[in-house]
Amino acid sequence: MKKSYLLFLLLFITFIPVGGLAQKDPCFDAQLDSLYNISSNSIEKYDYKEAIIQARNLIEEARLRDNNSYIFHAYNMLGASYSDLKDTIRARENYEEALEYAVKSRNDTLVLWANNNLGNIYSEDKKTKQTGIDYYNKAIALAKKLNSKIEVLYPTVNIAWTYLDNDAPSRAKPYLEEAWEIVEEIHKDDKYLLSQLNYLTGRYHAEVNELEKAEKFLKEAIANAEDENYLIEASLAYKEYAKVLFSLEKYEDAYLALDKYEEYNSEVFEQERLRQVEIANAQFDNNEFQNNLKLAEKEQEYQAQIIKKSNEKIFIMLVSSIILVIILFSLNKINRDRTKLIQELKHKNKELRDSKDEAERLARLKTQFFSTVSHEIRTPLYGVIGLTSLLLEDESLKKHESDLKSLKFSADYLLALINDVLQMNKMESKQLRLEKVSFHLQDLMTSVLNTFEFSRVQNNNKIHVDVDKDIPSYLMGDPVRLSQIMMNLVGNAVKFTERGNIYISARLRKVVDENYIIYFEVKDDGIGIPENKQKTIFEEFSQVSTTNYSYQGTGLGLPIVKKLLELHDSEIKLKSEEGKGSTFSFVIPFEKDKDRRETARNEEVKSSFKEYEDSLHPKKILIVDDNHINQVVTTKILKKENFECDVAGSGEEAIEKLQETNFDLVLMDLNMPGMGGLEATKKIRESNTKVPVVALTAVEVDEMREKIYNAGMDDIIVKPYDVQQFYQIIYRNMSGRKIPCEL
Structure with a gap:
């Protein structure tokens, strides 16, 4: 039975004045404050009809001003009104609306009050008591955040009361202890709070069978209540006190306590009866008000439907007329727009053709750029990798072997990077076959x-x-x-x-x-x-x-x-x-490959070498390359296998040397100033069709393969290359085994 304290708390929270000190608040509004005061005063007089009307007016006006604080107070008063009228469903709905606007107002105090009021509603029902306790706990958390001990006190006592009403004294104990600490600190002279806490503490001791302690606290509760003539509190305390005295077998004192309970209860009953009459009258007025409101709404809806139908007819006629006019204008505009669109389409088609041509030009430039970059980077890499490979084989440089291997690895890594980028470009341009x-x-x-x-x-x-x-x-x-x-x-x-x-x-x-x-x-x-x-x-x-x-x-x-x-x-x-x-x-x-014998690969290579060694031709090779470093690298690699080498720096010089000297093989660079490798090979083939010509190039083979073979070349070596495979291609072509296999 905690309704007495809860009612006090509810009224305390609902009727905190918004005027006065609140005028310093930026949310204060004189007109809204007036509506608020009228509604709250009506609740005090049990005039719930007027309280509800003014609260709803307050909501409308506060919404027009976007004042969430006053909207909260309006819904809070509606919740209080419906709670007094025993309409718990509407009370809960309005308190929930109040919580929503308290949150929107970003005022933690309002949020605290809303949570406490919802706790009051839910905790009255045993089925929803835990929901009520959860709301109380939210109120406590906010009060602690605001560092307001009095605000902590109310939901704390309410939780204790809820647990006592639900036969859980052990769970009520810590909340009672915390309440006592707060009261002792800031409200130790407040007779009302002391009567409530002594009453609840006495109930707790009675329920855990600590009857002497219960007797002490209940006597103190009675004294506090009688000092200030708190009828309800005195009545509740005497009733519980009589139970404890009876359990202590103090039967005479118990009967005296019951007499006092009956005395106070009669006075409370009379006041409550008058209050219930006022509530009943208000409830009747409110029901009548609600019914009249519904009838008015139905009448308004009926009138609105009639107006709507009339408006619909007028609207249909108006729209039909407008549509006819629009159709005439549209037909005329369509004809003009059609001519304009045809002209725009022709212009767009021209732009698309130009864009396509530009895209194709850029694609060709991109391909050309990558091809040029490939050649320009691979050419010096050929020198780096070739010279490094030769230096690694030099016994006198063994102490630098680790450094040379690192150098070769870096060059190989750079070559792999170039190849990866070129390979991705080629695949994106759909050139790869x-x-x-x-x-x-x-x-x-x-x-x-x-x-x-x-x-x-x-x-x-x-x-x-x-x-x-x-x-x-x-x-x-x-x-x-x-x-x-x-x-x-x-x-x-x-x-x-x-x-x-x-x-x-x-x-x-x-x-x-x-x-x-x-x-x-x-x-x-x-x-x-x-x-x-x-x-x-x-x-x-x-x-x-x-x-x-x-x-x-x-x-x-x-x-x-x-x-x-x-x-x-x-x-x-x-x-x-x-x-x-x-x-x-x-x-x-x-x-x-059905045309090749299933022999060991090394035997075939040896056979190629043997065929060449048995040849009567001298091992003389013409190196055609405009890059001096490449000439040096290629010459040194070939001389390691005892080849005789001659060098030509251009296509013209290569043709002259071939006319003067018989060579067993020509290594022909493709990109040279003046006459390039392809043109030089074509000239050579006009007079010499037997000498093997092998392309030695840094360009992308896929881009040039067909041109290379059409020019009359026999094989391809891509710089930089693996030295052993380089020798293999040389021997194969010099021995007459013309099986193109670029390196």
């Missing part, structure tokens, strides 16, 4: 491994290669694209593995219509790839994040692999776990 030539798979794998020998040693890795013996030695396909795929995958494995193992395998899956379906796999036990990065690494310029700078790169390798496999109608597959390594795999079908 697959070749179908004969190649030796084991040689290709060996060449790939040799490329990463320095990196393998530097990272202290072991590489294991397994090529299925059932795979034919010679296959028909595009060895250059397969090499690029393997170079990128093996390069990644070597780069991201330290002191580990790399497994490279090629297995024959099956043979379908003379196509050998080969499964390739590159596996490592390196750092692995996180699951959330396994899709993005195949996007251009994407990398796995790492703090190790040595892992940095362009992020183009795997996108190139993906696009190259798409050309083969295949796809890259990845299995990886961070910290446990990665496995990349793919499948490509190849045809068997």
Whole structure:
């Protein structure tokens, strides 16, 4: 039975004056304050009809002024009115609206009050008591934030009262103790608060069977209430006091206490009866008011419907007339716009054609730019890589071997970077086409491994290669694209593995219509790839994040692999776990080269060398190159194999030397001032069709291959190159084995 205290708190919160000190508040408004005071005074007089009307007027006016503070107070008074009228549903709805506008006003005190009032509503029902306690706790939290002990006190006492009403004295105890601390500190002379707290504390001790303590607190509650003539509080305290005395077997005192309870209760009953009559009258007036309001609303709605129908007819006629006028104007405008649009369309078509031509021109310029950049960068790289390779073989420079290997690695890395960018550009411009030539798979794998020998040693890795013996030695396909795929995958494995193992395998899956379906796999036990990065690494310029700078790169390798496999109608597959390594795999079908014997590759190379060694022709080569460094590098590489070399700095000079001297082979650069390599070769072929001419160039082969062969050249070597493969192409062409296979 906590209604007495809750009613006090409700009235305390509802009727805090907005005027007076509130006039200093920026939210204060004289007209709104007047409506507020009329509504609150009406509640005090039990004139709930007037209170509700004025509260609703206050809401409308406050909304026009966008004053959330007064809207809160209006809904709060509506909640209080409906609570007194026992309409708990409407009371709760209005208190919830009050909370919403308290939050909008950004006034923590208003939010605190709204939460406390909702706690009062919900805690009265045992089914929703926990919801009520939750609201009280929110009010306490805000009060502590505001550092207002009096505001902490009210919801604290309400929670204690709720637990006592629901037979949970142990849960009420800490809240009673906290309430006592606050009262002792700031309100120790407030008889009303003391009577309430003594009453509740007495109830607590009675429920835990501490009857002597209960007797003491209840006597104190009675004394406080009688001092100030608080009838309800005195009545409640005497009733509980009589129960405790009866339990203590003080029957005479218990009967006396019951007499006092009856005395006070009679007075309370009389006051409550008068109050209930006022409430009943107000409720009747309010119901009548609500009914009249509904009738007025229905009448207004009916009138609105009649007006609406009349307006609709007028509107339809007006719209029909307007539509007819619009149609006439539209037909005229359409005719004029049609002529205008035709002219604009012709203009746009012209702009589109111009844009297309410009885009094609820019694409050609881009291709030309990349081709030029490729040649200009590869030419000096040829000198760097070639000279470094020669210096590495010089026994007198063994003490600089580590530095030279680092230099060569850096040059190889730069070359790979250039190739990656050019390769991506070529694929984007749809210029890339697959070749179908004969190649030796084991040689290709060996060449790939040799490329990463320095990196393998530097990272202290072991590489294991397994090529299925059932795979034919010679296959028909595009060895250059397969090499690029393997170079990128093996390069990644070597780069991201330290002191580990790399497994490279090629297995024959099956043979379908003379196509050998080969499964390739590159596996490592390196750092692995996180699951959330396994899709993005195949996007251009994407990398796995790492703090190790040595892992940095362009992020183009795997996108190139993906696009190259798409050309083969295949796809890259990845299995990886961070910290446990990665496995990349793919499948490509190849045809068997039926024209090549299944012999060991080294035997064929030896045979080529033997055919050349048995030849009676002297080993004399003409090097045609306008770059002095390239002349020096190529000459030194050839002299290591005891070739005789002569040098021509232009196409014209090369033609003159060939007319004067018999050469066994010509290494012809393509880009030279004056007469280029292609034009010079055509001139040479007019008088000499036997001497092998091999293109030695830094340009992109795919762009020039057809022109090179049409000019009469026999083979292609792309700078920079692998020295052993360089020798192989030289020997092959000098021995008469004219099988084009660019390096």
